Amino acid sequence: MDYPALAPSELFSVCASGGDSACWQEFIRRFNPVIARSVLRVAIRHRGSDKSLIDDLIQETYLKICANQCKLLRSFVPQHPDSAFAFLKVVAASVAQDHFKASFAEKRAPETTADILEDVCIPARQERPEGELNHTERAVLISQIDRTLKAVVPVTELQRARTVFWLYYRVGFTAKAIAALPSLNLTTKGVESLLFRLIRLVREDFSDSEERNQGRKKGIQQAESF
Numbered sequence: 001m002d003y004p005a006l007a008p009s010e011l012f013s014v015c016a017s018g019g020d021s022a023c024w025q026e027f028i029r030r031f032n033p034v035i036a037r038s039v040l041r042v043a044i045r046h047r048g049s050d051k052s053l054i055d056d057l058i059q060e061t062y063l064k065i066c067a068n069q070c071k072l073l074r075s076f077v078p079q080h081p082d083s084a085f086a087f088l089k090v091v092a093a094s095v096a097q098d099h100f101k102a103s104f105a106e107k108r109a110p111e112t113t114a115d116i117l118e119d120v121c122i123p124a125r126q127e128r129p130e131g132e133l134n135h136t137e138r139a140v141l142i143s144q145i146d147r148t149l150k151a152v153v154p155v156t157e158l159q160r161a162r163t164v165f166w167l168y169y170r171v172g173f174t175a176k177a178i179a180a181l182p183s184l185n186l187t188t189k190g191v192e193s194l195l196f197r198l199i200r201l202v203r204e205d206f207s208d209s210e211e212r213n214q215g216r217k218k219g220i221q222q223a224e225s226f
Helices: 008-016 021-045 051-075 083-106 135-152 155-171 175-179 188-225
Strands: none
Touching: 008 021, 008 051, 008 083, 021 051, 021 083, 051 083, 051 155, 083 135, 135 155, 135 188, 155 175, 155 188, 175 188
């Protein structure tokens, strides 16, 4: 198929229907500039135009686009020739705004523990239990977990690790579906092994943080008792 010749709405439809790598390459070639500009505009307003942050938010935008079997693309209804570009501007800006809202809320968020991790690290395709975290709390925790991944995973492996982790836990891809992505160069067993290592590393880091916080609290209490 001649993907560059497709209209934007047609490209959306093909990608949402399980398009191959060439289809997604055309999607990125055509739409990445508008996604990147939209993210950058929001970041500049919040004084957060660091390149690594912009790259992270662009990646988050693609994760949102792919979520629930590309539900956003499947729900798109074009109103005029430039509708697709306007639509992606809104999606990218929304992702960036959510990030900065979560960053602000994090300053006032309750203490994060390894137990709370269970509420976040449930594969997205599984039904979540009643009483789960609300949207803002979940956004804060996701931000904290993502920072932990960046801290515990070697830089050379980080991009692939984050992509696998969040495609599984936020988008809902199975290990088999993730392994089918040619750019990752992983088997299904390889994906499962990587996910096991990542969740173990994140749990250990959260547990260590709990111990450090408890140690600080104990020290403060002892000091106050004198």
